[in-house]
Amino acid sequence: MRFMGLLKGNQHTENFTPNPEDFARMGEYVAQAMKAGWLVATDGLQSSSKASTIRVADGKGTITDGPFTETKELIASYAILQVGSKQEAIERTTEFLNLIGGGEIDLYQMYDPSDFES
Amino acid sequence: MATLEDVARLAKDLPEAAEAERRGSLTWAIAGKVFAWERPFSKADVKRFGATAPPEGPILAVRVADLAEKEAVLATSSNAFFTIPHFDGFSAVLIQLKTVTQEALRDALVDAWFACAPPKLADAYLGTLRTRQ
Structure with missing residues (x-):
């Protein structure tokens, strides 16, 4: 089953440039996770x-350019996980949060074609 | 005793090494991988030194082959080589440029380059080094 993790953003992540060591460490972690x-x-x-919100209602579209002022609207990164159970997804996500020194991730289970087979 | 200029000069001798500035600090990369970088202490780093004064800058970070190599470098090199908690579990060491010898710095940069270079390029450079000897 697949899950999507969304790391919540904040003032810090909005203009974040990692140290070379943090950048390298994350690159190696991601490469290892993909290989696994x-x-x-x-x-x-x-x-x-640099973001925009696009809305369509009653056939009429509006575009609102960022920055988003509500912190709760901010997303810093996403990840798509392929795991055997929700428990595993939670463990992987917790491990990642520990690696980046803490934070908050919303974890959604994704639909798979098999979910629609009867 | 070495300076960032020495680092730049020594790094330039390594095949395809590219210098860049990031957030006001210098970095040297091979094939997109940073193998050496100027590493000023962050506020959090300084805090972790507690009552001890952190080594005076400039400080350079260099990659090493792996964590075993890191242990070996820290155990056998001069006091110019050290580490901080932020680098725990990460294969790199820190160097105080003011106290490192030119020779040790050059060796560290060469090792860092090899730790990051693509195997083909590393083999080719190893070949030229052997012919020179």
């Missing part, structure tokens, strides 16, 4: 000042 097979994809997301 439990990490499908992951990326850091750039500052919300």
Whole structure:
């Protein structure tokens, strides 16, 4: 089963440039996780000042450019996990949060085609 | 005794090494991997030194092959080589440029380059080093 983890952003992550060692450490962790097979994809997301919200209602579209002022709207990175159980997804996520020195991640289970087979 | 200029000069001698500035600090990379970088202490680093004064800068960080190599370097090199808690579990060591010898610095940079270079490039450079000897 697959899960999507969304790391919540804050003032700090909005304009974050990691140290060379943190950047390298994360690169090695990601490479190892992908090789092991439990990490499908992951990326850091750039500052919300470069983001936009696109809304369509009643056929009418509006675009609102960032930065997003509500901290709870910020997302710093995403990861797609391929794991055997939700418990494993939680363990991987906890390990990652420990690696980055703490933070908050919303973990969603993703739909798979098999979820729609009857 | 060495300076960042020495680091830049020695790094330039290594094949395809690229110098760049990131957040006001110098970095040297091979094939996109940073093998040496200027590493000023963060506030959190200084705090962890507690009552002891942190080594005077400039401080250089260099990659080493692996954690066993890191242990070996820290055990056998001069006091110019050290580490901080932020580097725990990460294969790199710190060097106080003011107290390191030119020779030790050059060796550390060469080792760092080898720790990060793609195998093909590393083999080729190893070949040229052997012919020179």
